[in-house]
Amino acid sequence: MDLCSPKLPIFIELIPNFVHFIGLNMNTELFAARHIGITEKDMPHMLQTIGVENLDQLIYETIPDDIKLKKPLDLPAGIPEHEFLKHLQGLAQKNKIFKTYIGLGYHESLTPSVIQRNILENPGWYTAYTPYQAEIAQGRLEALLNFQTMVSDLTGMEIANASLLDESTAAAEAMTMLFELRSRPQKKENVCKFFVSEEILPQTLSLLHTRAIPLGIELVVGNHETFEFSEDFYGAMLQYPGKHGQVNDYASFVKNAKANEIKVAVAADILSLVMLTPPGEWGVDAVVGTTQRFGIPLGYGGPHAAFFATKEEYKRNIPGRIIGVTKDTDGYRALRMALQTREQHIKRDKATSNICTAQVLLAVMAGMYAVYHGxxxxxxxxxxxxxxxxxxxxxxxxxxxxxxxxxxxxxxxxxxxxxxxxxxxxxxxxxxxxxxxxxxxxxxxxxxxxxxxxxxxxxxxxxxxxxxxxxxxEGGVEEVIPTSLQRTAPYLEHEVFSSYHSETELMRYIKKLERKDLALNQSMISLGSCTMKLNAASEMLPLSWPHWGNIHPFVPLEQAEGYQEVLKSLEEQLNVITGFAATSLQPNSGAQGEYAGLMVIRAYHESRGEGHRDICIIPASAHGTNPASAVMAGMKVVVTKTDENGNIDMVDLEDKVIKHAENLSALMVTYPSTHGVFESSIKQITKLIHDNGGQVYMDGANMNAQVGLTNPATIGADVCHLNLHKTFAIPHGGGGPGVGPICVAEQLKPFLPSNPVVPTGGEEAITAISAAPWGSSLVCLISYGYIKMLGAEGLTNATKAAILNANYIKDRLKGKFDVLYTGERGRAAHEMIIDCRPFKANGIEVTDIAKRLIDYGFHAPTVSFPVAGTLMIEPTESESQAELDRFCDALISIRTEIDEASADEPNNVLKNAPHTLGMLTSDDWDMPYSREKAAYPLPYVAENKFWPSIRRTDEAFGDRNLICTCAPIEDYIEA
Structure with a gap:
């Protein structure tokens, strides 16, 4: 056709019907068809198994009528992947890459290509989950141990954790840890002043203010040289080098502080510690900072891995995760998460921190940067x-x-x-x-x-x-670092930092570690509450583009127009999805989002002259981060019961609301509930809270069951956080990055958090929640793409598919495993809890089932949360029926193995799981079952066998002999 001919308008009129004319086969440009694992041909069998005529009937029986949305999401239709990439390329060009020398904790860095290609862009690394199951995470754990060793060496401290969210939040964690340590050597409850050097980074000072106020900590900002020590101070924070570059000798300050029983934390630039005296040599109590300049893109503020190092005597107070060395069943060296594992779920409102997320992917990259360069x-x-x-x-x-x-x-x-x-x-x-x-x-x-x-x-x-x-x-440049501040101590002496300096060697080392880990590119990870869904390649690709990666968070807004368009659009998308009025993208994790939401509620009450409202009601089934966040926000936690169906006990709730009506601040509720049920009384619950002066905070952990079908505003919530690393497809990255924005109703909009360098937030904004104005901006591109490519219909269909998949698993397992809780019509939401407690009669614990699943090629579902002795299963919408069937077949096969087990004979295939290649190829085999049964329990396993690199870890031994650096375990066992 001659497109210049006068017949062109007729051709244009035909374009709307173009797709119809090219055929009725699968639309290969439809992103939803690639993201959602269930196909049309799978649907009849799945619906028949569940016992419904169609998908609409299932949704009707799952979600209460009074909270269903009356109309579709007001979002555009989805666009094809190639169109999204072209769209994002256009937006990227609106970002202007200047040579930026602003500093303030952020610096252009060079990511080695071997690390970018083999870690940042590798689903074997970015789709893994938090390494709670040590036997299938030895690669990540070793990479994190390298990171901890690097941090300990460079800071001169005895122990380091496996990363925190950013430098400013790490500094705030140090301030609160030292606050807790006032009891050493004696309890000093009335001592609450904290000195902060005027050299501190502005964003850190803002965040220290945020954390200090609800805890009753009084910040005193001043010059460290003229500061007068007194007994009403418990701690101090220094910046090294200072915010404008001055390198101070703090040795005498620290000495005087110790003489006055004042503990000292230092926020340090990690690259400078290669040349400067490490703060540990002064005797400080904690050193924090960011590893961003160790090969991590600026990304307009994140994500970046912070570090936190301290003394070994504080090992049970350090926030976040520590990777420790222990041994496995056969006595071989093994790694696992030590001490702090899910601290909030154990200590709840007594926890010293609500941190449940690290920045694992970025910590792995930073550690590999040190390994590569040595x-x-x-x-x-x-x-x-x-x-x-x-x-x-x-x-x-x-x-x-x-x-x-x-x-x-x-x-x-x-x-x-x-x-x-x-x-x-x-x-x-x-x-x-x-x-x-x-x-x-x-x-x-x-x-x-x-x-x-x-x-x-x-x-x-x-x-x-x-x-x-x-x-x-002329005359050359003079030495400007005093001899007293020049580093003399060696660092990075472990062989890992001297063995992989060629690209070939590092590539192979990274691959060796990757093979030890089970990630989403191997099989389904059906973790309840954690939503391990597809992280589409088209969502991930732009993260490596320089026009997104190389933008400093404090550049003028006109240099970041592409970012501003994406972030504003994402905020608007999330407003539509939640039904709320405004969104802040600043929180860097779900737990940080919880804290931000509660601080906004606190500010709202104070603005109305009701600052006395400090009671936060939390169901017993809630995530452990909920009560920990409430205490951090200065609230008192009141726990309400759940009934035999797992729902909030309305009688107990009403009693406690009325009892605390005068001081009621908020209710924290997870919806659907942590038990995987849409509670039909939710609107009654939220009305009760509002009628008594409180606000409703909804934990968004289970938002994957709501999108397009209901929303937090409809159920009556006032604020929610959203886990973009769950519902909105940001990868878990082996335990981070996470993004936990908060969405709020109109009355809370004025209080959204600010930033002291680049203004953000509402008219009466609270101070900063994280260091960067828009938090981890770089990975927000992923969620923006997820929503834009799925569109209104695709998002809703994804939610329906998640509910379909969960109910399919539930009904396939019927008669083999009991599901603890269901809705009033017998349906699960997007997840369910199966009860493994009855198997104790056969000597089998839920842990045995979790470990045996490894032999079948699967990561275990969430173990013993929220109910001890159970598995919480969530398949997500991105799994196919074939994968769901493989998983169900594995559990059904394990159920047969449970029946074969006996409490009188613990030497069985479950108790010995997982089985390593070393076990199976040993000349000795004295098990009462065959090697084939151990390694290949079902035919599909042989096609794609995953071999764990260790047997079960000895947790108790590891905690008694805490080793958190790369030194070999043999060095410690004798002692």
Whole structure:
């Protein structure tokens, strides 16, 4: 056809029917068909198994009528994957990549291609789950042990955790940990002042304010040199180097603090510690910071792995996760999560932190950066950065400008005559500096700074100052780090940091670790409450594009127009999905979202003169993070019972609401419930809370059962957090990154959190919840793409498929396993709890079933939560019927093995699970069952066998002999 002919309008009229004319086969451009695992041909069999005529009947029987949405989501139709990628490429070009020297805790870094390709872009790493099942996570655990060793070595501290969310939240965790430690050497309840150096990063100071207020901590900000120690202080926080680059010698400060029983934390730049005296040598109590500059993209603020190092005597107080060394059943070295494993679920409102998420994927990358470069490579990088800063300072001083830092690592502060002209010149040459005040600018250099960059920087100052002097480096650059602050202690001496410096060797090392882990690219991970769904390749690809990765979080908004469009659109999408008025993307995890939501409720009550409202009612079945978050927000927890059906006990709830009506602040409720049921009384519950002056916080962990069918606003909630790493397809990354934005009703909108550098939030905003204005912006691209490609219909169908899959599993397992809770019409939501307690009569515990599932090629469902001795199963919408059947076949086969077991004879296939390749190939085999039964219990297993690298770990031994660095276990066993 000649498209220039006058018949073109007729052709255009035909376009709406184009898809119809090209055939009735599967629409290969429909993203929903790729994301949702169930096909049309699967549907009749699945519906017949469940006992319904169609999918609408199942949804009718699952969700209470009074909370169903009356109309479809007000979102556009989904777009094909190739159109989404083209759309995102266009938005990426709206981001302007300047050479950015702002610093303030964020620096351009160079991600080694071997790490980008084999970890960041590898589903074997990014689709794994938190390593609670150690036997199928030895690769990630080793990578995290490397990270902990790196942090301990560089900080000079005895013990480090496996990462936190960002530097500012890590600093806040240090402040609260030291607050808890006031009891050492004696309890000092009235001591609540905390000194903060004026050198602290602005975003950290804001976050310290947020955390301090509800706990009654009084922050005192000042100069560490003039600070007067007194007995009403319990702790202090220092920045090393300072926010504008000054490197201070804090040794005498720390000594005086110790003399006054004041504990000290230091927020440190990890690359500087290659050259500077590690704070551990001063005797500090904690060192925190970020590992972003160890090969992690800026990503407009995250995600990045923070670090937290402390003394071994505080090992039971350290927040987050610690990876420890132990041994397995055969006595071989094994790794597992130690001590802090799900602390909140054990301690609940007595927990010292609500942290349940690390930044594992980013910690793995940062640790591999250290493995790849080794101690000498890191020294080269640090020296290059430091030398660049010295050269720049020398050059500026040679043209008459004053550099004010007496000692510095990578950041200089310069007094300039015409700062407006300097800013104009720099912006014209696409350079960002940190403009401190009307006459001072700081410049933070990084590993990507080249000789040409230095020349361009110097030329900006020459032009802006109308200076005609020649730049001179005569005499060379002088040493600017005092001898007392120069590092002498060795670091990274373990062989792992000297063995993999070629790309070939590192690639193979990464692959060796990956093979030890069971991730979503191997088989279904049916974790209840954790929603391990497909993380589509098209959602993930843009994360590696430089126009998204290389944007500093504090650049002017006009340089991040692409990001701003994506983030604003995502907020609007989430508003539609939840039925709420506004969204904040700042929280970096679900637990942080809980805390943010409660702090917003707290601010709302205070704005109405009802700051006395401090009672938070929480059902007994709630996530352990709920009560921990409530206590952190300054609330008192009142627990309400659940009835025999797993629902909130209405009589008990009403009694407690009336009893505490005058002081009722909030109800925290998970919906559908943690038991996997849509409680029909939910609107009655929320009305009861509102009638008595409270607000309703809905935990969004189970939002995957709501999208498009109901929403938090409809059930009567006022605020919810959403786990973007669950419902909205951000990968779990082996335990993080996570994103936990909060969505709020109109009355809470004014209180959404702010940022001190780039203003965000509402008109009466609370202070910061995380360091970056929009939290982990880079991975928000994933959820934006998930929603945009599925569209209104696809999102709703995904929810229906999740409910269908869960009920299919429930009914396939009928007669083999009892499901503890169902809705009034006998249906599960998107997950269910199967009861394994009766099998104790055969000597079988739920842990035995979890470990045996490994032999069948599956990660265990959630074990013993929320009910001890049970498995909570959630298949998600992205699994096919074939995979669901394999999983059901595995459980049914295990049920037969349970029947064969006897409490009198513990030597059976379940108690000995999982079975390693070493066991099966040993010359000795004295088990009362065959090797085939151990390794290949069903035919499908042989086609794609996963071999665990260890047998069961000895948890007790590991906790008695806590080892959290790479030293071999033999070094400790004798002691």
């Amino acid at each position: 101690p000498e490579g890191l020294k080269f990088i640090a020296n290059k950065v430091h030398t660049s800063a010295k050269l720049l300072a020398k050059g500026l001083e040679s043209i008459g400008l004053k550099q004010v830092n007496s000692a510095f690592f990578d950041t200089i502060s310069v007094k300039v005559g015409n700062i407006d002209k300097l800013k104009e010149v720099c912006e014209s040459r696409e350079i960002n500096l940190n403009y401190i005040d009307d006459e001072t600018v700081s410049i933070s250099l990084n590993e990507a700074t080249s000789e040409e960059d230095l020349k361009l920087l110097l030329s900006c100052f020459i032009v802006s100052q109308d200076n005609t002097d020649d730049i001179s480096f």
